[in-house]
Amino acid sequence: MVRRFGDLTAVDGVSFHIAPGETYGLLGPNGAGKTTTISVVAGLLAADAGEVRIAGRRMGPRAIAPKRRLGLVPQDLAIYPELSARENLMFFGHLHGMRGAELKRRTDEVLDLIGLTDRAKGQTKEFSGGMKRRLNIGIGLLHHPDLLILDEPTVGVDPQSRNAILEAVEALSTEGMAVLYTTHYMEEAERLCDRIGIIDAGTIQAEGTRDELIRIIGELDEIRLVGTGDLAAALMALQEIGAVERAVLEGRQILLHVRDAPTAVATVVTTAGRSGVELADVEITRPDLESVFLHLTGKGLRD
The missing domain is CATH 3.40.50.300 (P-loop containing nucleotide triphosphate hydrolases)
Structure with a gap:
């Protein structure tokens, strides 16, 4: 119209x-x-x-x-x-x-x-x-x-x-x-x-x-793993998972950028455990509509 x-x-x-x-x-x-x-x-x-x-x-x-x-x-x-x-x-x-x-x-x-x-x-x-x-x-x-x-x-x-x-x-x-x-x-x-x-x-x-x-703006989900053990070995193993786009070791944490975190998280946790890491916390962060809105309009919804 x-x-x-x-x-x-x-x-x-x-x-x-x-x-x-x-x-x-x-x-x-x-x-x-x-x-x-x-x-x-x-x-x-x-x-x-x-x-x-x-x-x-x-x-x-x-x-x-x-x-x-x-x-x-x-x-x-x-x-x-x-x-x-x-x-x-x-x-x-x-x-x-x-x-x-x-x-x-x-x-x-x-x-x-x-x-x-x-x-x-x-x-x-x-x-x-x-x-x-x-x-x-x-x-x-x-x-x-x-x-x-x-x-x-x-x-x-x-x-x-x-x-x-x-x-x-x-x-x-x-x-x-x-x-x-x-x-x-x-x-x-x-x-x-x-x-x-x-x-x-x-x-x-x-x-x-x-x-x-x-998906239009190409933002990925994040999975943050906090734990102890062989984090370096876990990092290398996690990078082999198909859904993982990037993996970074930050102190006692591994930050993963992944596609569809709710689906991938079970494989991520299992892989980390098999690599000798004892996890204390797993946190998933997903991009939201506000990010999309700002990307497309350059403004906040209330502007």
Whole structure:
């Protein structure tokens, strides 16, 4: 898709697909084009080129059918403070054409999912920020959308509420929803997202699973061995392991740079032991998404 504002091309050829039950993270620094991309996907803005399809139906500002299959949870809260949590859900359910026993059942399911069953009758103006955020998510997923857009849903909430929100999002895959998730917290993307697209300057710079993205920058895992015995002999033996790219002896430690450390570590430990080393500690360090993000954009996620 392409979206321009005068001479500025805010979104330039962005393309991705989200499968049912998949959580797709869209990460980028401020001004990268995330908000414009979400607005086009949600049908709030028209694309200047390309198209968005939800459940096979083409999305646009005047498209009604695909919007019925969309759930949008914006950064700004979209709830009625004078209504209770249950009343909010029932009201929005009516807007989606839900009625009677179906609406009551689904409201109860959502209240349980977002952890607000015991506060269902309380006015939402009395809720904490985290509770309001959770209700906001509940409204978005109430009508079983094919695609749920979560735009930074944990902004400004306490750690306990944040964890409750993340647990609710994790449960959505069991409902078969496709989820488009944006965040300024890299650990959330690591925890929740099956695949991630990194956007900068209006284009997708890279896309894939966590491990696929890390392989893009060619960083290796590290295994650090601490022990006593014939470390020099162990170093030579460890260098013969296929997964080991580099091995360095540092005092009582051997530092290994390896491919796929969780798979290689058993062979590494066995080889060290057979070489006469008694290990006191084994430490694995793996590169993370922050390293990939900095490599591709030159900025931190919150910049």
